[in-house]
Amino acid sequence: xxxxxxxxxxxxxxxxxxxxxxxxxxxxxxxxxxxxxxxxxxxxxxxxxxxxxxxxxxxxxxxxxxxxxxxxxxxxxxxxxxxxxxxxxxxxxxxxxxxxxxxxxxxxxxxxxxxxxxxxxxxxxxxxxxxxxxxxxxxxxxxxxxxxxxxxxxxxxxxxxxxxxxxxxxxxxxxxxxxxxxxxxxxxxxxxxxxxxxxxxxxxxxxxxxxxxxxxxxxxxxxxxxxxxxx
Amino acid sequence: xxxxxxxxxxxxxxxxxxxxxxxxxxxxxxxxxxxxxxxxxxxxxxxxxxxxxxxxxxxxxxxxxxxxxxxxxxxxxxxxxxxxxxxxxxxxxxxxxxxxxxxxxxxxxxxxxxxxxxxxxxxxxxxxxxxxxxxxxxxxxxxxxxxxxxxxxxxxxxxxxxxxxxxxxxxxxxxxxxxxxxxxxxxxxxxxxxxxxxxxxxxxxxxxxxxxxxxxxxxxxxxxxxxxxxxxxxxxxxxxxxxxxxxxxxxxxxxxxxxxxxxxxxxxxxxxxxxxxxxxxxxxxxxx
Ligand SMILES: Nc1nc2c(ncn2[C@@H]2O[C@H](COP(=O)(O)OP(=O)(O)OP(=O)(O)O)[C@@H](O)[C@H]2O)c(=O)[nH]1
Ligand SMILES: [Mg+2]
Numbered sequence: 001x002x003x004x005x006x007x008x009x010x011x012x013x014x015x016x017x018x019x020x021x022x023x024x025x026x027x028x029x030x031x032x033x034x035x036x037x038x039x040x041x042x043x044x045x046x047x048x049x050x051x052x053x054x055x056x057x058x059x060x061x062x063x064x065x066x067x068x069x070x071x072x073x074x075x076x077x078x079x080x081x082x083x084x085x086x087x088x089x090x091x092x093x094x095x096x097x098x099x100x101x102x103x104x105x106x107x108x109x110x111x112x113x114x115x116x117x118x119x120x121x122x123x124x125x126x127x128x129x130x131x132x133x134x135x136x137x138x139x140x141x142x143x144x145x146x147x148x149x150x151x152x153x154x155x156x157x158x159x160x161x162x163x164x165x166x167x168x169x170x171x172x173x174x175x176x177x178x179x180x181x182x183x184x185x186x187x188x189x190x191x192x193x194x195x196x197x198x199x200x201x202x203x204x205x206x207x208x209x210x211x212x213x214x215x216x217x218x219x220x221x222x223x224x225x226x227x228x229x230x231x
Numbered sequence: 232x233x234x235x236x237x238x239x240x241x242x243x244x245x246x247x248x249x250x251x252x253x254x255x256x257x258x259x260x261x262x263x264x265x266x267x268x269x270x271x272x273x274x275x276x277x278x279x280x281x282x283x284x285x286x287x288x289x290x291x292x293x294x295x296x297x298x299x300x301x302x303x304x305x306x307x308x309x310x311x312x313x314x315x316x317x318x319x320x321x322x323x324x325x326x327x328x329x330x331x332x333x334x335x336x337x338x339x340x341x342x343x344x345x346x347x348x349x350x351x352x353x354x355x356x357x358x359x360x361x362x363x364x365x366x367x368x369x370x371x372x373x374x375x376x377x378x379x380x381x382x383x384x385x386x387x388x389x390x391x392x393x394x395x396x397x398x399x400x401x402x403x404x405x406x407x408x409x410x411x412x413x414x415x416x417x418x419x420x421x422x423x424x425x426x427x428x429x430x431x432x433x434x435x436x437x438x439x440x441x442x443x444x445x446x447x448x449x450x451x452x453x454x455x456x457x458x459x460x461x462x463x464x465x466x467x468x469x470x471x472x473x474x475x476x477x478x479x480x481x482x483x484x485x486x487x488x489x490x491x492x493x494x495x496x497x498x499x500x501x502x503x504x505x506x507x508x509x510x511x512x513x514x515x516x517x518x519x
Pocket of ligand 2 (some may be wrong): 032060219
């Protein structure tokens with residue numbers, strides 16, 4: 001026994017599975033709005049699944065289902081027991097279960113998006129859960145936030161600064177935010193959005209599209225050179 | 232002696248393995264379950280340390296003891312699985328009845344024993360989800376054929392105490408340690424949830440848990456004692472437990488049936504009601 005041919009519960013084997021994209025950031029910054037925007041712009045060309053991590057209700061999952069941007073059955077909600085960061089970083093079991101459930105039911109998928117519950121600046125996704133991650137800030141939190149850093153701001157594969165439409169109202173200086181973010185991110189990309197005005201978040205959608213493209217290419221490539229599976 | 236088998240682990244350092252298994256940091260989804268504490272807090276049944284202490288004692292004496300016994304039985308079954316695999320290589324063994332070839336069926340039977348002891352549908356669901364998550368993590372942490380078998384035998388998730396017993400066996404723990412881990416789990420999850428929900432002093436709550444330590448040991452002993460009440464049948468006697476009752480042949484030639492139907496079945500109607508109430512509440516932080 002021991003050889004375990006059809007085990008999909010084993011350590012993440014990227015062959016053929018969907019890219020797992022984590023979307024994190026503080027409460028209310030626009031994570032769900034971004035997920036909806038990505039579903040709108042990528043839905044027609046990609047096979048998608050979404051996992052939400054709501055804090056107290058299934059509000060985000062319900063919002064996305066009502067928005068009609070994706071087949072409601074492809075949206076699963078995970079409950080996090082007072083600790084949203086635990087569920088994406090320290091004990092990712094329930095989220096992995098949800099992602100694999102989506103892949104089993106609707107697979108193969110191209111992209112599974114996992115939205116974290118709104119949390120603080122230190123909350124990032126475990127690599128065991130997300131292959132890539134986006135951190136979403138909004139300008140109304142003040143233009144000091146990028147300077148404050150924290151692993152979300154400094155290490156996310158993409159930093160999105162949302163609600164630029166509000167900048168004049170809250171006196172946020174976008175050039176300051178841009179400069180400070182660049183200073184702590186060592187060249188990793190930053191995009192400014194106003195999802196209120198651009199409901200398909202096209203700049204972020206473009207970034208995700210190229211990510212998914214290179215993910216598949218990379219895995220096809222690996223696959224060509226690997227030993228036969230099910231050995 | 233049966234007791235010798237109950238003490239033996241498959242891998243060394245069972246005490247350290249037990250610590251890993253019982254640690255709340257084990258990444259197996261347990262942090263999101265309150266074991267009824269969230270609903271009890273909402274209803275005003277738990278408002279402070281005194282209420283919590285009573286809640287935990289009651290939970291340990293009922294659901295905790297049942298979980299402990301199921302975990303011990305699962306650990307025993309998992310260990311027996313290893314013995315049998317070894318024996319299967321021995322052509323001289325012979326004489327085994329056909330049921331030995333259906334280990335998956337025995338796991339389903341033990342799972343049905345857990346089902347029979349879990350009245351609330353919400354609790355069943357919570358238990359199966361936690362069992363599924365634990366098996367998934369345990370298969371990577373302590374890989375073993377028995378965990379692979381169990382995952383296939385009950386693909387939607389085996390009950391949590393059974394997953395715990397099987398994981399414990401794979402980690403090298405014995406049935407007593409499995410029972411202890413299950414009893415410990417039964418009180419620490421709700422205790423932590425109460426700390427978070429009510430802002431209780433965590434040191435006060437840990438003191439409550441320390442006070443419960445002797446009761447945890449007692450529960451684990453009682454769980455193991457319930458395993459010893461296996462049914463011994465003379466050769467040729469009718470098997471009261473159906474196809475699974477004759478799985479373990481003993482050295483004397485009589486047939487030993489697992490005494491699973493006689494495992495503790497203490498009910499806790501209040502916990503069942505809390506679980507159901509929690510399930511239908513749409514404003515909640517915990518899964519159960
Ligand atoms: N003005 C403005 N409002 C926005 C923008 N994007 C999102 N919002 C609004 O901000 C609020 C919060 O957006 P969500 O997408 O729910 O934020 P979230 O990060 O998912 O929030 P949590 O999941 O609760 O942490 C909603 O009322 C959105 O309509 C934007 O670009 N501009
Ligand atoms: Mg949201």
